[in-house]
Amino acid sequence: MTIIVLAGGSDQIALINELKKRGHYTVLVDYFENPPAKMYADKHIVASTLDTDRVKEIAISEKADLICTACTDQALLSVAKVSEELGLPCYISYQTGLNVTNKLYMKKVLVNNNIPTSRYVILDKMDSEALKDFSCPLVVKPVDCNSSKGVKRIDNIEELPTYLNEAINYSRTKTAIVEEFKEGTEISADFYIENGVAKYLSATTSLKIKNRKSFTILCSDYPAINNSQKEKLTTIVSQIAKAFNLDNCPMLVQLIANGDDMWVLEFSARMGGGSKHKLIKVLSDVDIMSVYVDRILGDYPSIHPSEPVKYCKMIYIYCKPGIFNYVEGFESLQKEGIIDTYFHYKTSGMEIHGSETSSDRPAGYLITASTAEELAHKLQYADSHLAVISADGEDIMLHNLLS
Numbered sequence: 001m002t003i004i005v006l007a008g009g010s011d012q013i014a015l016i017n018e019l020k021k022r023g024h025y026t027v028l029v030d031y032f033e034n035p036p037a038k039m040y041a042d043k044h045i046v047a048s049t050l051d052t053d054r055v056k057e058i059a060i061s062e063k064a065d066l067i068c069t070a071c072t073d074q075a076l077l078s079v080a081k082v083s084e085e086l087g088l089p090c091y092i093s094y095q096t097g098l099n100v101t102n103k104l105y106m107k108k109v110l111v112n113n114n115i116p117t118s119r120y121v122i123l124d125k126m127d128s129e130a131l132k133d134f135s136c137p138l139v140v141k142p143v144d145c146n147s148s149k150g151v152k153r154i155d156n157i158e159e160l161p162t163y164l165n166e167a168i169n170y171s172r173t174k175t176a177i178v179e180e181f182k183e184g185t186e187i188s189a190d191f192y193i194e195n196g197v198a199k200y201l202s203a204t205t206s207l208k209i210k211n212r213k214s215f216t217i218l219c220s221d222y223p224a225i226n227n228s229q230k231e232k233l234t235t236i237v238s239q240i241a242k243a244f245n246l247d248n249c250p251m252l253v254q255l256i257a258n259g260d261d262m263w264v265l266e267f268s269a270r271m272g273g274g275s276k277h278k279l280i281k282v283l284s285d286v287d288i289m290s291v292y293v294d295r296i297l298g299d300y301p302s303i304h305p306s307e308p309v310k311y312c313k314m315i316y317i318y319c320k321p322g323i324f325n326y327v328e329g330f331e332s333l334q335k336e337g338i339i340d341t342y343f344h345y346k347t348s349g350m351e352i353h354g355s356e357t358s359s360d361r362p363a364g365y366l367i368t369a370s371t372a373e374e375l376a377h378k379l380q381y382a383d384s385h386l387a388v389i390s391a392d393g394e395d396i397m398l399h400n401l402l403s
Contacts, residue, residue, distance in 0.1 A: 003064065008030030012069070015069075015292075027045060027062050071274075117263055120177050136156060139151065188252070192291065196241070198238040201280050210401075212356075220313065250288060252271060282312060315366075339367050340365075379402060
């Protein structure tokens with residue numbers, strides 16, 4: 001089969017490798033000239049994954065049998081749209097794709113099905129009348145963006161016009177959502193919906209960089225929930241799957257938990273990005289990328305998750321602005337048994353703009369341990385023995401962000 005893969009980030013490397021392992025010819029479509037996944041695909045075509053007319057042209061010219069992506073919302077919407085237009089298989093329809101990638105549609109379906117979520121208002125400009133029943137703290141975000149771009153916490157109403165305009169400018173439809181900020185712990189949970197049953201894979205606490213208006217995820221921390229919360233979460237995920245007509249597919253759900261009270265922030269019909277498939281494998285013993293490829297190729301896999309690990313953290317590296325060259329220390333730390341695995345999001349020569357969004361991180365790593373004390377020791381040791389070397393030969397890594 002000839003398979004079009006949309007987006008060329010690090011998660012697509014695992015997807016391409018899994019497809020090629022099964023003998024398929026892969027054509028990568030990505031906006032950048034040298035995305036991380038380029039060297040793994042059989043062919044690379046420079047084009048925006050959001051330009052569905054161009055993606056359609058490529059699929060026709062390449063005589064594609066399938067279009068797919070992994071871990072990217074907007075590319076998933078393009079997959080659903082073009083697949084539907086060309087009569088190619090896809091596990092979600094275009095309308096479902098809109099519902100799960102655009103917060104305007106998503107919130108409506110959540111509310112209409114009594115699934116707990118924050119009160120909200122949709123705006124395309126500042127509207128004091130629409131906001132009269134809201135009080136700070138609030139959260140503002142684009143309805144259709146990714147990587148936490150334009151997502152800000154509002155603690156003072158005077159800040160809202162500035163950050164609302166920022167969110168609107170990030171939005172492809174020039175629309176933003178303003179919602180209540182819920183106190184609690186932010187949880188990122190991965191499930192697989194199998195024949196109508198929500199099967200739990202993992203749940204981690206999403207720790208953010210401190211003292212920021214933005215919601216930049218610094219690390220994923222496990223364990224995150226107790227058994228009672230897991231039961232409540234599984235019920236909510238089942239409700240979401242039914243309301244959005246999702247079945248036999250992965251689901252990523254982000255929510256706020258405060259005891260047994262939970263509020264859904266957003267979700268998607270995909271596995272989590274940022275190399276989350278590696279974390280899921282460690283925490284559940286399920287190779288979710290392999291399962292996902294089985295599914296998009298037309299099979300209906302059955303999974304049997306377990307929980308083999310006691311303590312785990314997936315840490316994302318952030319840096320000062322600069323041109324990325326390489327990360328120093330990964331190989332030696334893995335040989336010493338300090339880190340379990342590591343991954344890159346950028347290739348040499350790519351620009352790092354700062355540390356405001358997840359698209360700024362050049363790399364990350366995963367650590368497991370038998371005790372909390374062992375985990376803390378490994379984290380401190382790893383941070384002090386890693387460096388991100390820029391094109392100028394300087395260490396631009398921001399150290400001790402977890403302190």
